[in-house]
Amino acid sequence: YARSLTSLTSSDLDHFASFLPRTSIISTMAPFSDGPEAIAQYNADWMGKYQGRATTVLRPRTTEEVSKIVRHCNERGIGLVPQGGNTGLVGGSVPVGDEVVLSLGNMSKVRSFDPVSGILVADAGCVLESLSDYLQPHAHLMPLDLGAKGSCQIGGNVATNAGGLRLLRYGSLHGSVLGLEVVLPSGQILNALTTLRKDNTGYDLKQLFIGSEGTLGVITGVSILTPPIPRASNNVILALPRFENVLPLFGEVKARLGEILSAFEWLDRGSYDLAVKHGQGRALSEDEVEGAACFVLVETSGGRGEHDEEKLTDLLEFLLSADTPLINTGVLAQSPAQFSSLWALREGVTEAVSKEGKAYKYDISIPLSKFEEVVNMTKERLKNVEGVLGVxxxxxxxxGNLHLNIIASSYTPTIASLLEPWLYEHVSSLNGSISAEHGIGAMKTHALKYSKDEVSIEWMRKIKEMFDPKGIMNPGKVLLPREGNVMGE
Ligand code: FAD
Ligand code: MLT
Ligand code: ZN
Known part of the structure; x- marks a missing residue:
């Protein structure tokens, strides 16, 4: 989404070098002339599907430095791509052309933490896991958790409105983020970094940046409400004989575990087998997996271990003793190591998929009852198609969030054209969302219309144009250019 953008020149680099140290500039251009290997990781996305052509990466250390960079790029009409941990799954974090990459990795300080309110204020470049580690001795935890926690940054999480494994318990970032500091495309610093739980003073501007994927500004600071660490956590993996049991199981689990239920995650048999094949978590025994069509991982987080364990054991007894049991078996974690290993089976699917081949990743919201149908329809559609390794x-x-992955030996136009727009049309017919949590990035710009009406898209454009009239911020992402714009034509 951009008008004609300008490529960076040596004099722009001289300008950046006037306020950034050498270590904050990586550039293959003169006068720096770093080797291509220095920049490669910033141009390639996590899946190896999208490839940028940036010549330069800037790694500022302060909000003021970010502001100076953005102001200059705006004046000159140079495209900028904010980049966190580069773990995004929709091609949003790498340039579509030769935009400058603005990496937040050097901004990684915790600014404050209040152990009474649980409010944490941190630089946007803090890695999610390091924030969890920071909170641990204070007996608090981050309200979100993702398989990418070791690399993704809190700024990237906010920019993508990441969901993840704890959303069921702690809700979305639209609720837990209390304030943001953002450098706007003009270079102005928007200080909305409040630490207040309640603040009804007009429009809540920070909400616009949650899920904006770097298209409206650079998030430099985040204030977030963190919950106390539950005193007792446990998990159990349930093996189900058929998918149809998932819905009634969810009902029973919610009713019987009540307030201690903190996660309810599903993986089909193919996902489980792949996770095991690629060494994610510890495989269940042959008896335990025998006849399993799919698995559900249930986590509890509560206040008293014995109480929670009793509830979990009662649940298992009930499920197994019914006339027609909803589950074949349940494996309850008996130690912290087993707890992690059961989680690894689910969390590790993403990694396993990437080890198996190239993934077409669809991240959709649809009614739960349709999950298996959509997977089966896709299997049927891709049956015998060359290069498809699995669905x-x-x-x-x-x-209500299904991750549908099509694994192929390589990305091919044939596979892509069988999947799109077919799948998006189907999601739209179910009144679903084409992106439940990963965002739009570069991957789904053309598909926004399947989940948003024309009026919504028009107002999104107006917001984009108001904040970023020159279209410098993450061009080619989220919104397609209006006719007449150069980028994307
Ligand atoms: P990046 O990938 O660097 O960037 C993502 C987007 O945000 C880009 O558009 C970028 O321009 C923008 N951005 C980044 N930082 C900033 C900033 N400071 N200011 C403005 N814009 C910025 N997602 C989920 O929702 N749930 C999951 O469970 C989940 N699990 C994952 C598991 C794995 C193994 C992987 C690889 C990814 C997973 N993801 C998941 C994808 C998810 O979007 C990211 O992991 C994460 O939120 C992105 O953070 P990041 O710092 O890596 O951002
Ligand atoms: C997950 O839930 O595992 C993540 O969103 C990543 C993925 O979709 O693979
Ligand atoms: Zn997910």
């Missing part, structure tokens, strides 16, 4: 489904069932 699997997994995801955050408790949130």
């Amino acid at each position: 699997i489904g997994y995801g955050h069932v408790g949130d």
